Amino acid sequence: MVQSAHPATGEEHVLTLDCPNRPGIVYAVSEFLVRHDADITESRQFDEPESGRFFMRVRFTALDPRYGRDELADAFGPVAEAFAMAWRLNRTAEHARVLVLVSKHQHCLNDLLFRRHLGTLGIEVPLVVSNHPDAAALAASYGVEFRHLPVTPETKPQAEAELLRLIGEHRVDLVVLARYMQVLSPDLCKQLEGRAINIHHSFLPGFKGARPYHQAHARGVKLIGATAHYVTADLDEGPIIEQEVARVDHSMDPERLAALGRDVEAQVLARAVRLHSEQRVLFNGNRTVVFP
Numbered sequence: 001m002v003q004s005a006h007p008a009t010g011e012e013h014v015l016t017l018d019c020p021n022r023p024g025i026v027y028a029v030s031e032f033l034v035r036h037d038a039d040i041t042e043s044r045q046f047d048e049p050e051s052g053r054f055f056m057r058v059r060f061t062a063l064d065p066r067y068g069r070d071e072l073a074d075a076f077g078p079v080a081e082a083f084a085m086a087w088r089l090n091r092t093a094e095h096a097r098v099l100v101l102v103s104k105h106q107h108c109l110n111d112l113l114f115r116r117h118l119g120t121l122g123i124e125v126p127l128v129v130s131n132h133p134d135a136a137a138l139a140a141s142y143g144v145e146f147r148h149l150p151v152t153p154e155t156k157p158q159a160e161a162e163l164l165r166l167i168g169e170h171r172v173d174l175v176v177l178a179r180y181m182q183v184l185s186p187d188l189c190k191q192l193e194g195r196a197i198n199i200h201h202s203f204l205p206g207f208k209g210a211r212p213y214h215q216a217h218a219r220g221v222k223l224i225g226a227t228a229h230y231v232t233a234d235l236d237e238g239p240i241i242e243q244e245v246a247r248v249d250h251s252m253d254p255e256r257l258a259a260l261g262r263d264v265e266a267q268v269l270a271r272a273v274r275l276h277s278e279q280r281v282l283f284n285g286n287r288t289v290v291f292p
């Protein structure tokens, strides 16, 4: 990891990119930044032999006030085109606007709102939405707007249309399924591609579905876990961002496993939301490249 020696005054940005691997990519990016009077403060890269793709994340401070995010983006376009890059450039001061979806279990929602309240998670949460009324008091306790959106097989299309309207109205960048127990339709998944994260309460690919702790108990596992992944139409199959495990034993019934799992779920989801909101996750097919 490359770290800058001298403090710089200016706006901090993050550039992420991926492209076919070839010589000269790092030079081209560095030359562009130097030419625009930017100071690189962190740089990570990964060459993936299997796909032949190159992945990079650069954090830099723009020292010349003539070059804000939009001016730099316009100027970087030709460089990106020359290397067939997929890329994103954002100011780090811009916090991701997160809509949280929740059902009955509130531990992951509470953890996210508490970390935001403490200022240790750089996100804004304009809205909490649930298919049950239970979480209204928790959202209110953090001063966050709450919307109860019941979902039945008959009302799912209207409920999802209303959810999309709320995402637009609140300028949402990221949807977080914090133990939301309804399966999103393929259409909604397509519209939320790359900007919806789910916490699954097992160590995937083990124990998919709605009752992983009962499955784990029945199997007699000695480790349980949680997985944060991007949401796709294929249930529990999306690109994995973060995972963690905890040791368990024969004396623990499904309820005890679920109680232990709650802490793991909350930690894994908060880590995944931080990694995504800091632009530290890049897509590599159905997998991810994560620069922590």
Ligand SMILES: Nc1nc2c(c(=O)[nH]1)N[C@@H](CN(C=O)c1ccc(C(=O)N[C@@H](CCC(=O)O)C(=O)O)cc1)CN2
Binding pocket: 177, 180, 181, 182, 183, 184, 185, 186, 189, 198, 199, 200, 201, 209, 210, 231, 232, 233, 234, 235, 236, 237, 238
């Ligand atoms: N399109 C997707 N939607 C959702 C995903 C996903 O990966 N893709 N993850 C789930 C969360 N989840 C596991 O992490 C999960 C939630 C619900 C179910 C399920 O079978 N639900 C039943 C209803 C259960 C209930 O009402 O309690 C169902 O929808 O018929 C499985 C896995 C969130 N959505």
